[in-house]
Amino acid sequence: xxxxxxxxxxxxxxxxxxxxxxxxxxxxxxxxxxxxxxxxxxxxxxxxxxxxxxxxxxxxxxxxxxxxxxxxxxxxxxxxxxxxxxxxxxxxxxxxxxxxxxxxxxxxxxxxxxxxxxxxxx
Amino acid sequence: xxxxxxxxxxxxxxxxxxxxxxxxxxxxxxxxxxxxxxxxxxxxxxxxxxxxxxxxxxxxxxxxxxxxxxxxxxxxxxxxxxxxxxxxxxxxxxxxxxxxxxxxxxxxxxxxxxxxxxxxxx
DNA sequence: CTGATATATAGCTTTACGGAAATATAGCCG
DNA sequence: CGGCTATATTTCCGTAAAGCTATATATCAG
Numbered sequence: 001x002x003x004x005x006x007x008x009x010x011x012x013x014x015x016x017x018x019x020x021x022x023x024x025x026x027x028x029x030x031x032x033x034x035x036x037x038x039x040x041x042x043x044x045x046x047x048x049x050x051x052x053x054x055x056x057x058x059x060x061x062x063x064x065x066x067x068x069x070x071x072x073x074x075x076x077x078x079x080x081x082x083x084x085x086x087x088x089x090x091x092x093x094x095x096x097x098x099x100x101x102x103x104x105x106x107x108x109x110x111x112x113x114x115x116x117x118x119x120x121x122x
Numbered sequence: 123x124x125x126x127x128x129x130x131x132x133x134x135x136x137x138x139x140x141x142x143x144x145x146x147x148x149x150x151x152x153x154x155x156x157x158x159x160x161x162x163x164x165x166x167x168x169x170x171x172x173x174x175x176x177x178x179x180x181x182x183x184x185x186x187x188x189x190x191x192x193x194x195x196x197x198x199x200x201x202x203x204x205x206x207x208x209x210x211x212x213x214x215x216x217x218x219x220x221x222x223x224x225x226x227x228x229x230x231x232x233x234x235x236x237x238x239x240x241x242x243x244x
Numbered sequence: 245c246t247g248a249t250a251t252a253t254a255g256c257t258t259t260a261c262g263g264a265a266a267t268a269t270a271g272c273c274g
Numbered sequence: 275c276g277g278c279t280a281t282a283t284t285t286c287c288g289t290a291a292a293g294c295t296a297t298a299t300a301t302c303a304g
Contacts, residue, residue, distance in 0.1 A: 017136035
């Protein structure tokens with residue numbers, strides 16, 4: 001599996017940075033949809049959604065079919081694999097910080113317990 | 123682990139959309155760095171890097187210390203966990219498409235083989 | 245206090261984004 | 275053909291991003 005060209009990652013992350021586009025992807029996870037079906041749930045105009053779709057298309061996250069006057073949109077998750085792989089390179093760092101957080105919470109609990117017994121004894 | 127507020131994800135993905143910022147994160151994976159150390163490898167001005175750092179800071183991906191006139195920058199990977207989790211929700215889709223790709227390649231190989239034997243027989 | 249160093253802020257330009265409205269294109273149906 | 279529906283394209287607006295130079299602030303060193 002070859003590494004994606006850098007500017008593809010640029011486009012993928014940029015596409016994911018908008019909540020409307022993430023919502024569109026979520027909708028497409030349930031299956032193909034027409035543009036109008038994608039417009040419906042949002043308080044946004046059809047051209048605005050079409051523009052979002054173009055951004056998703058440029059990122060390779062979506063592809064379009066052709067059926068009469070409909071242009072069904074379907075999810076293409078492959079580029080997400082590259083994004084996941086990139087982020088995955090940092091997993092050890094966040095796990096490490098969660099470990100530290102966990103240790104901190106454990107420490108708090110210990111102190112809490114100790115104080116509780118002191119209060120009891122008092 | 124609670125879900126991060128949506129606009130935090132916005133900022134994280136937006137921050138990751140720039141190759142300079144991803145490179146900065148990669149550098150910080152090797153440990154704390156000063157601003158000047160981060161400027162050095164790029165053909166960019168110091169204020170430009172400072173601006174990138176502000177974007178990373180807004181996304182919660184880095185934090186700054188204070189040591190004399192230095193402001194050491196360190197990686198804070200926690201928000202990447204949220205991003206990874208979001209993307210992870212789509213894993214089955216890209217695995218599915220890789221499966222299809224794999225099946226396609228297998229099919230190609232079968233045909234290739236068949237043609238090869240035909241050529242031999244001819 | 246002065247000078248040097250590290251970083252931040254301000255101001256400017258160019259380009260892109262996210263939205264809207266209006267219009268154009270394309271394909272169906274009668 | 276003509277009208278209807280789905281979608282795309284164009285044009286416009288305001289805001290933000292990414293770069294630069296120049297300047298300001300802060301801290302150390304002497």
